[in-house]
Each structure stands twice: as C-alpha cells, then as structure tokens.
Amino acid sequence: MPQSPTTTMTGACAVVDTLAAQGIDRVFGVPGGHTVPLFDALLHQDDVSLVLGRHEQGLVGMADGYNRASGRLGVVTTTSGPGVANMAAAMGSATTDTVSVLAISSTVATGLVGRNRGGLHDLNESIDIMRPVCRAVHRCRSVDEIPQAIADLIDRITNGRPGAAYCEIPNDLLVAEADVDIPAPVARKRTAPDSSAIDKAAAMLSSAQRPVIWAGTGTVISGAGDTLVRLAERLGAVVTTSALARGVISADHPNAVIRNPIKGEAVDAVIHDADVVLAVGTMFRQEDASQWSIEFGGRLIHVDIDPEEIDRSYPADLGIVADAGAALEAIERALPARDPAGPAWRARAREAQDDALAGLRSVGPTEMQAVDMLRAASPHDAVIVCDRCNLGYWAHRCMPAYEPRTFQYPLGYGGIGPALPQAIGAKMACPDRPVVCVIGDGGFQYTGSDLIVAVEHQVPITIVLCNNHCFGAIKAGMTRGYGHADIGCTLVNPNFQRLAEAYGVPAVRVHRIEDFGDALDRAIRSAALNMIELTVDLIDPP
Missing domain, CATH: 3.40.50.1220 (TPP-binding domain)
Incomplete structure (x- = not known):
C-alpha cells in the first residue's frame, strides 16, 4: 500500500520524497548540469540533508563507510556520464564487500538514450558501466515509475545479498511532472531456512x-x-x-x-x-x-x-x-x-592462535607493535577504518575486534584510497564513537580531497597517514619476484604537514614507533579532526 495518496510532482521531487519515506536522512552528492533539479528539490525540504562531496569515488566511499558502521543504507547522487564512471571502482568495492549503497544518477534525455548523438555527457550506455559492479541496476522510463523503482532496488539490497544498486533517470524526467504514489518503507524480511x-x-x-x-x-x-x-x-x-x-x-x-x-x-x-x-x-x-x-x-x-x-x-x-x-x-x-x-x-x-601471533611478532616486531598501539589507543567501540597500506595490511592479518562493525577494510575489490571517505561516512553514521582512519601516502593521494568534507561538516576523525614514500606492497612484491623495485614504486609526496595546515587540520609527525602510541592516544582523546603522519618504515607482512 502506498504511504501517501497520489500526488502530482516532478521526477526530482519524487526521488527526494521516496528517499524520505524510506527513512533516508542524508545523501552524499555532487551536482552536475543534469541534476540541478534534484538538488533544488533537496533544498526545498527538511527530511533529507546533503553531504556535498568533491569526487564521486569519495561519495560512494562515504556512503560505504556509513553503511558498514551502522547498517543503515548509504545513498549517493551524481550526474550523468563522467559522474557515473567516477563511481565505478567504489561501487565495485561495496558490492564485493557486501555493503548496501544506492546510487541515483541522471543520464541524457529520454529521446537521446542509446542513440549516441554526442549530447552533453553522452557516450553509449552509461548504465552498462554500472552493471558489472552492482548487485542491481534500473533505468526509469517515466516519472511515475521512479518511486517504486527506488523502493525495489532498496528491497533488493536489503532483503537479498547486499551490495551496490544503481538507479538511472533521464534528465528530462527530473523536471517533468506526473501523478505518483510514494511506496511505504521497505520492510526487513529474513529468508527462512528449509x-x-x-x-x-x-x-x-x-x-x-x-x-x-x-x-x-x-x-x-x-x-x-x-x-x-x-x-x-x-x-x-x-x-x-x-x-x-x-x-x-x-x-x-x-x-x-x-x-x-x-x-x-x-x-x-x-x-x-x-x-x-x-x-x-x-x-x-x-x-x-x-x-x-x-x-x-x-x-x-x-x-x-x-x-x-x-x-x-x-x-x-x-x-x-x-x-x-x-x-x-x-x-x-x-x-x-x-x-x-x-x-x-x-x-x-x-x-x-598464539603460535601464529608469535610468528608474526618474530617477523615484524615493529609492525606488530604498531598494531598493538593502534588497538590499545582505540576504545573497543571505536571504528577502525584501514586502507591497503603497510599498517592496514598488518591490521587485516591479526588485529582483534571486540564489537561488530568496528573494522573496515577494502577486501574484495581491493582498491586503495577508500579509507578516508569511509571513515568520514562512518563518523557521520556513528557520531558518538571514535573513528580512526589508517591510510598510506599513496592511497591518501587518491581521495585526499575528501578531507575538506570532514572540515566543512566538522567530522572529528583521527587520520593515521603512513608515509613511507612508496607503494610498499608493490615494492615488496616486485623485490620478491624480480629482485628489484626500480620502477613504479617510489613516490614523490607533498609536505603532508603543510597540506593539513592548508585544510586547517592539526597534524603531528611521528618518526619513532615508541612515540606512536602516546600520539595516537592524545589524538583520539582530543575528539577533534586531526592527523598523525607516521614516518616509521613498516615492512610488508608475510
């Protein structure tokens, strides 16, 4: 049964009203020319707020971290063409790690879809970019179809195996009007065993x-x-x-x-x-x-x-x-x-278990000390978001957790860089819990622009930036396999202290592992957005 009586509204309003009816209180978005009507609809209501991002990959990362930390659906909106393509890697990460993220995007006008006439943002079928990286995709063909299409996608990733879902709306439908029914909230249903x-x-x-x-x-x-x-x-x-x-x-x-x-x-x-x-x-x-x-x-x-x-x-x-x-x-x-x-x-x-941990300590005593310090400084309910970086790899191997939804890591698709936006999303979902982001110097430069989102929205996370001036895992693998690491490994980095200063983020540099634990403890206890640049060279785990 519909939650509300049939109402005449634009497609853009139908999107926003449907999200509100489904209990969505925020969307992570970047506007484009095709989605201006949707952002105007967001402006003229109070139920769904906007988290304005800087890049679509980061938007999906924030929605991903939001869902992992809380279990609540993360929602993204972006524009046609390049906006869709920029989401693909992060949508793949959500799907392979069983994370519920819904992306709603525009595409070219209905009469241009599939014709490849060279309109703005038009290149073949952008929905086909999303098919391999999503659990489900749908293109709306009329305004009155939009609410049920969104509800059906939510149902698919709520009551089936979670993952990314994608809803595509031709941009002319966002301004067109029709009589629509807003569906009732999707009910959680559990598949019973035989x-x-x-x-x-x-x-x-x-x-x-x-x-x-x-x-x-x-x-x-x-x-x-x-x-x-x-x-x-x-x-x-x-x-x-x-x-x-x-x-x-x-x-x-x-x-x-x-x-x-x-x-x-x-x-x-x-x-x-x-x-x-x-x-x-x-x-x-x-x-x-x-x-x-x-x-x-x-x-x-x-x-x-x-x-x-x-x-x-x-x-x-x-x-x-x-x-x-x-x-x-x-x-x-x-x-x-x-x-x-x-x-x-x-x-x-x-x-x-103890023998295995002892073996890791014998191979990487400094690295295990760093993991111990990370765990000891973080309360049991803290959300620790690790990237694929030296310290993150060691945490993935052996760091204990004491409560569910407190350890995040890009496991299945395995990209680098998502930890920063995921940590931002996690803190927005769980404002009363400490959130620590562990990310490498290489990964940070994939998504570092998202730091301004944490600044703008006053998201107090602690960032541990592991700076070893290289892609450490690639260097280790190349050395093991080929006896050298002479190409594609060494990084020329910015001055991360000055970069943090430019964003207005307090930062310290830690050169000795002995100082890391106290610095991290102070940073987490400060309950402020801050960064620790850890320059201790940690080896790749076995």
Missing part, C-alpha cells in the same frame, strides 16, 4: 566433538552475534571469523580465535581437523581462506543468503540458503541437548 535442512544440520552438530563455526559478514549484517555466541557455547565450538566479520564475537571470548586470513597455518590445521564446520554468511574469498589453500577435513555446513555462494569455492556436505541470523536461530532451536566439546579442543585452537 526446516529439513536445519534438522540435518542439527543432527550433524549434535555429535560433533571438534566443532568450528566460521562466521562471515552475513552474521554481522543480520545482527546474529548473540545467537552465534550462545550456539558456540552450547557446542563448545571454536569460532573464527572472516576479516570483515571481526567483532561479531568479541576477540576476548574464550571460544574466539583470531586467524591470519592470508596465511592461517596452525589455525587452519585446527579447522582441517574439525569434524564439523558450520560456515555462516561467508563466501570464502581468497583473502579470507588463506589464498584458498585451507582444507576442510570434516563435514562442511554452508549457510548463505545467496544460493550462488554454496559450493562456489568449497563443496558443502549440506548447503542452506537463508539469512544468517534466521539459520542460526533455527539451528539453536533444533539442536538437542548435549555437552559442549571438551576444553582441550578450544585450548588447542588458542595455542594455534
């Missing part, structure tokens, strides 16, 4: 003496943390998580084990020896599954909301298509009374 499959899973788990639960991002999205912990305690299961699901069970819980997602080694041996592995809400991506070298020696139960993920990377003895939380709750209900697995099983897993 009851016979749940009974089979419960039977397999009831006799497991060496159970493991592998918790993926789906458990975070579905808010399944409490159920996960209860089930793990009943089973006496070892619990490990994918990198982006860290914190869904606190790292200090006795059943939880941190594993290096790139090279799990001793912890992977524990997983191999499990008699039953319950993998929930995970796709076993390359940088979560030890480059797909991990092996399951026992039986594998794989739960995922996306049927295409079942058997994609590892054959499952039992596949269950369902919302992660709904499946865990059903298994918990169906599981017969049993004693937990003996403590020796969890002790072995903890010993494997």
Whole structure:
C-alpha cells in the first residue's frame, strides 16, 4: 500500500520524497548540469540533508563507510556520464564487500538514450558501466515509475545479498511532472531456512566433538552475534571469523580465535581437523581462506543468503540458503541437548592462535607493535577504518575486534584510497564513537580531497597517514619476484604537514614507533579532526 495518496510532482521531487519515506536522512552528492533539479528539490525540504562531496569515488566511499558502521543504507547522487564512471571502482568495492549503497544518477534525455548523438555527457550506455559492479541496476522510463523503482532496488539490497544498486533517470524526467504514489518503507524480511535442512544440520552438530563455526559478514549484517555466541557455547565450538566479520564475537571470548586470513597455518590445521564446520554468511574469498589453500577435513555446513555462494569455492556436505541470523536461530532451536566439546579442543585452537601471533611478532616486531598501539589507543567501540597500506595490511592479518562493525577494510575489490571517505561516512553514521582512519601516502593521494568534507561538516576523525614514500606492497612484491623495485614504486609526496595546515587540520609527525602510541592516544582523546603522519618504515607482512 502506498504511504501517501497520489500526488502530482516532478521526477526530482519524487526521488527526494521516496528517499524520505524510506527513512533516508542524508545523501552524499555532487551536482552536475543534469541534476540541478534534484538538488533544488533537496533544498526545498527538511527530511533529507546533503553531504556535498568533491569526487564521486569519495561519495560512494562515504556512503560505504556509513553503511558498514551502522547498517543503515548509504545513498549517493551524481550526474550523468563522467559522474557515473567516477563511481565505478567504489561501487565495485561495496558490492564485493557486501555493503548496501544506492546510487541515483541522471543520464541524457529520454529521446537521446542509446542513440549516441554526442549530447552533453553522452557516450553509449552509461548504465552498462554500472552493471558489472552492482548487485542491481534500473533505468526509469517515466516519472511515475521512479518511486517504486527506488523502493525495489532498496528491497533488493536489503532483503537479498547486499551490495551496490544503481538507479538511472533521464534528465528530462527530473523536471517533468506526473501523478505518483510514494511506496511505504521497505520492510526487513529474513529468508527462512528449509526446516529439513536445519534438522540435518542439527543432527550433524549434535555429535560433533571438534566443532568450528566460521562466521562471515552475513552474521554481522543480520545482527546474529548473540545467537552465534550462545550456539558456540552450547557446542563448545571454536569460532573464527572472516576479516570483515571481526567483532561479531568479541576477540576476548574464550571460544574466539583470531586467524591470519592470508596465511592461517596452525589455525587452519585446527579447522582441517574439525569434524564439523558450520560456515555462516561467508563466501570464502581468497583473502579470507588463506589464498584458498585451507582444507576442510570434516563435514562442511554452508549457510548463505545467496544460493550462488554454496559450493562456489568449497563443496558443502549440506548447503542452506537463508539469512544468517534466521539459520542460526533455527539451528539453536533444533539442536538437542548435549555437552559442549571438551576444553582441550578450544585450548588447542588458542595455542594455534598464539603460535601464529608469535610468528608474526618474530617477523615484524615493529609492525606488530604498531598494531598493538593502534588497538590499545582505540576504545573497543571505536571504528577502525584501514586502507591497503603497510599498517592496514598488518591490521587485516591479526588485529582483534571486540564489537561488530568496528573494522573496515577494502577486501574484495581491493582498491586503495577508500579509507578516508569511509571513515568520514562512518563518523557521520556513528557520531558518538571514535573513528580512526589508517591510510598510506599513496592511497591518501587518491581521495585526499575528501578531507575538506570532514572540515566543512566538522567530522572529528583521527587520520593515521603512513608515509613511507612508496607503494610498499608493490615494492615488496616486485623485490620478491624480480629482485628489484626500480620502477613504479617510489613516490614523490607533498609536505603532508603543510597540506593539513592548508585544510586547517592539526597534524603531528611521528618518526619513532615508541612515540606512536602516546600520539595516537592524545589524538583520539582530543575528539577533534586531526592527523598523525607516521614516518616509521613498516615492512610488508608475510
């Protein structure tokens, strides 16, 4: 049923009113000539505010970080042609990392679509740029279609597997008028598991003496943390998580084990020896599954909301298509009374974790010290947003998390630079929580212009800018593979202290690892926008 009676309005007003009806209170946007009507519509209402960005990649990054930190939908609006193309990489990152972002863009006028006549921003079909990087795309063909199209896309990435969605509106429709119905807010619906499959899973788990639960991002999205912990305690299961699901069970819980997602080694041996592995809400991506070298020696139960993920990377003895939380709750209900697995099983897993961490400390004592300082200075509820940079790589390998949605990292698509806009979006979503951005000198120069957005909107994040004057991972890989790093690695950088000063951002430079912890502690406690330039040369992790 429509939320409001049929009303005559422009396409631009239909967009804004639909977003407001769906509970969206802000959009991240950059205007263009084709979307001026949409920005005018934003001006003349009070429900949806605008966060004005500087580049479309950064806009999507902000919406991405907003969703990762809060679970609320991030929305972007931009103009036709180049505006759409500039979003593509960040939209791909949202999709591969299972993050809900909706982008609404204009395109050429209805009569020009697909004709390639050389109009402004016209080059073939811009919607085709979005198809490979989005979960769903839609082009509106009339004003009255706009509200339902937006609602349907929201439903797709809310109640299916999350990712990026794209709505394209020919610019003439933004000024045209029609009678429209604004749909009711999309209701959250959980895909229920098949009851016979749940009974089979419960039977397999009831006799497991060496159970493991592998918790993926789906458990975070579905808010399944409490159920996960209860089930793990009943089973006496070892619990490990994918990198982006860290914190869904606190790292200090006795059943939880941190594993290096790139090279799990001793912890992977524990997983191999499990008699039953319950993998929930995970796709076993390359940088979560030890480059797909991990092996399951026992039986594998794989739960995922996306049927295409079942058997994609590892054959499952039992596949269950369902919302992660709904499946865990059903298994918990169906599981017969049993004693937990003996403590020796969890002790072995903890010993494997400790051995792996000790190995990392022996290889990179300075690097692990930096990770320890980052973790110690950040409260448990702080959102730590890491880029693909030296310190970020080490954090991805082993940094613990204690609450869900507190660790962000560009995992699947793997670009550099998103940490700054993501941190800005995360802080806007969670203003009462500290937010720390860890980014390299190379990555910062992809999205550094977004710093002015934090200044303009008074977003108090702490930025740790790791300045080693190179693309560190590329340098390490080239050296390992070719015996040199003589091309494409060294960076000529600006003076980041003066750059921060130009933006009006307080900044300090830290040359010694011994000084990093105190500097970071002061920066976070200041509750102000600030930057630490860390010049300690950290090696690439093994």
